[in-house]
Amino acid sequence: xxxxxxxxxxVVPFPAQGHxxxxxxxxxxxxxxxxxxHYVGSxxxxxxxxxxxxxxxxxxxxxxxxxxxxIPPFLTPPPNPHAPNRFPVHLQPAFDAxxxxxxxxxxxxxxxxxxxxxxxxxxxxxxxxxAQDAVSVTxxxxxxxxxxxxxxxxxxxxxxFGKPTFPGIAxxxxxxxxxxxxxxxxxxxxxxxxxxMKFDSGHIYNTCRPMEGVFLDLLAQEQFTGNKxxxxxxxxxxxxxxxxxxxxxxxxxxxWLDKQAPGSVLYVAFGTTVSIPDDQIMEIAIxxxxxxxxxxxxxxxxxxxxxxxxxxxxxxxxxxxxxxxRVEGVGLIERDWAPQLEILAHPSTGGxxxxxxxxxxxxxxxMGVPIAAWPMHSDQPxxxxxxxxxxxxxxxxxxxxxxxxxxxxxTIESAISKLMVSEEGEGMRRxxxxxxxxxxxxxxxxxxxxxxxxxxxxxxxx
Ligand code: UDX
Numbered sequence: 001x002x003x004x005x006x007x008x009x010x011v012v013p014f015p016a017q018g019h020x021x022x023x024x025x026x027x028x029x030x031x032x033x034x035x036x037x038h039y040v041g042s043x044x045x046x047x048x049x050x051x052x053x054x055x056x057x058x059x060x061x062x063x064x065x066x067x068x069x070x071i072p073p074f075l076t077p078p079p080n081p082h083a084p085n086r087f088p089v090h091l092q093p094a095f096d097a098x099x100x101x102x103x104x105x106x107x108x109x110x111x112x113x114x115x116x117x118x119x120x121x122x123x124x125x126x127x128x129x130x131a132q133d134a135v136s137v138t139x140x141x142x143x144x145x146x147x148x149x150x151x152x153x154x155x156x157x158x159x160x161f162g163k164p165t166f167p168g169i170a171x172x173x174x175x176x177x178x179x180x181x182x183x184x185x186x187x188x189x190x191x192x193x194x195x196x197m198k199f200d201s202g203h204i205y206n207t208c209r210p211m212e213g214v215f216l217d218l219l220a221q222e223q224f225t226g227n228k229x230x231x232x233x234x235x236x237x238x239x240x241x242x243x244x245x246x247x248x249x250x251x252x253x254x255x256w257l258d259k260q261a262p263g264s265v266l267y268v269a270f271g272t273t274v275s276i277p278d279d280q281i282m283e284i285a286i287x288x289x290x291x292x293x294x295x296x297x298x299x300x301x302x303x304x305x306x307x308x309x310x311x312x313x314x315x316x317x318x319x320x321x322x323x324x325x326r327v328e329g330v331g332l333i334e335r336d337w338a339p340q341l342e343i344l345a346h347p348s349t350g351g352x353x354x355x356x357x358x359x360x361x362x363x364x365x366x367m368g369v370p371i372a373a374w375p376m377h378s379d380q381p382x383x384x385x386x387x388x389x390x391x392x393x394x395x396x397x398x399x400x401x402x403x404x405x406x407x408x409x410x411t412i413e414s415a416i417s418k419l420m421v422s423e424e425g426e427g428m429r430r431x432x433x434x435x436x437x438x439x440x441x442x443x444x445x446x447x448x449x450x451x452x453x454x455x456x457x458x459x460x461x462x
Pocket of ligand 1: 016017018019021147148269270271272273274298336337338339340341356357358359360361363377378379380
């Protein structure tokens with residue numbers, strides 16, 4: 001009798017929170033089909049992914065095989081809020097060191113090969129170089145899991161094809177410049193991945209048809225992505241959160257939200273890669289206070305390459321004198337890790353002032369929360385256009401062209417008021433709720449994302 005596992009899945013995340021979490025969510029989904037799943041990374045990044053995961057039953061996580069592989073020691077400098085652009089250059093040493101996972105990953109694939117009929121290696125696009133040896137393992141095949149919007153993936157492909165004209169998507173011609181989004185070093189790092197992506201058997205997207213059907217259809221055209229298969233299975237984040245699991249250790253943000261009126265609170269957070277300079281923090285503080293809206297503000301530094309390395313002089317962001325006392329009862333300032341998904345799912349949350357990282361966008365939209373968009377780097381300026389102009393579930397705080405200027409408190413206040421209390425904002429909220437419903441339906445029952453996930457499972461189990 002054939003004792004081999006029909007298929008095992010090996011997941012190779014990129015070592016930054018916004019990527020670690022998406023691939024861990026993906027593992028949980030795959031594992032729920034009884035398929036063995038392996039998650040590959042350095043000890044510190046695996047620990048980070050596990051410590052911060054939210055929304056899943058701990059039992060699901062315990063079924064995943066985490067492989068803590070050695071990587072060379074890497075520098076883990078603090079973020080520099082005064083750098084010329086907001087791209088997290090301080091994470092580059094961790095990114096470079098993780099390329100050294102190539103050899104242990106290859107050894108893992110070789111060890112799994114004799115006991116599995118098929119190995120599906122699902123890697124972040126930024127880890128294609130690291131996963132390249134899968135091609136020499138006879139029963140392995142590779143898939144890219146895109147942790148950014150289909151809109152952004154399509155934009156880059158469309159640009160590389162010389163910007164052909166398409167009816168109905170003129171918006172692509174008006175997208176903000178890529179200047180200020182990245183560094184030359186990181187662009188070189190990305191370019192190094194491309195040649196290995198050609199070995200992939202297909203593309204998985206953390207998005208869904210109700211949000212990005214148009215762009216998924218374009219991506220499916222043979223002229224752009226060859227005859228490779230694609231599956232849009234998002235949102236990968238859980239959409240139903242069992243808060244009762246944590247009732248005795250309920251986070252203070254959630255307790256505070258319990259006491260607020262439905263839809264009355266603005267959640268303010270800029271992800272895990274951005275540190276805001278002091279002068280900008282002051283303007284945000286004043287803008288929030290003068291908007292007279294209730295708010296939760298996650299005021300923490302960007303992650304370091306290794307989040308467990310203690311910093312000698314960890315700086316606490318300064319607020320105007322007496323600020324926390326003045327806003328007491330109206331605003332809550334969280335300086336540590338906040339349960340973002342649960343906050344967005346809470347009925348008292350009515351808006352999100354966000355940098356528009358893709359996780360933040362899709363988490364907010366899946367919970368039906370409209371967005372005040374303040375892009376900082378990478379894909380965020382393009383996500384902003386998707387959210388505000390394509391989906392029409394958000395307002396822009398400041399244009400990308402003004403990225404080098406400190407945004408004054410009055411501008412921030414005006415964007416918040418537009419989102420939270422204007423008629424226009426009401427329309428955005430209504431559309432966000434409708435879209436949120438459609439997105440949640442797509443991952444449930446016989447929704448489009450669920451069907452595509454099952455199609456992916458059937459494909460790798462064939
Ligand atoms: C990065 C890039 O910046 C982004 O543009 C890209 O699309 C994905 O990776 P990041 O900047 O950290 O991610 O932002 P985001 O994509 O929003 O991811 C942050 C994640 O951390 C979200 O899942 C969010 O829920 C979570 N988070 C962050 C918390 O749960 N609590 C916190 O306190 C902070």
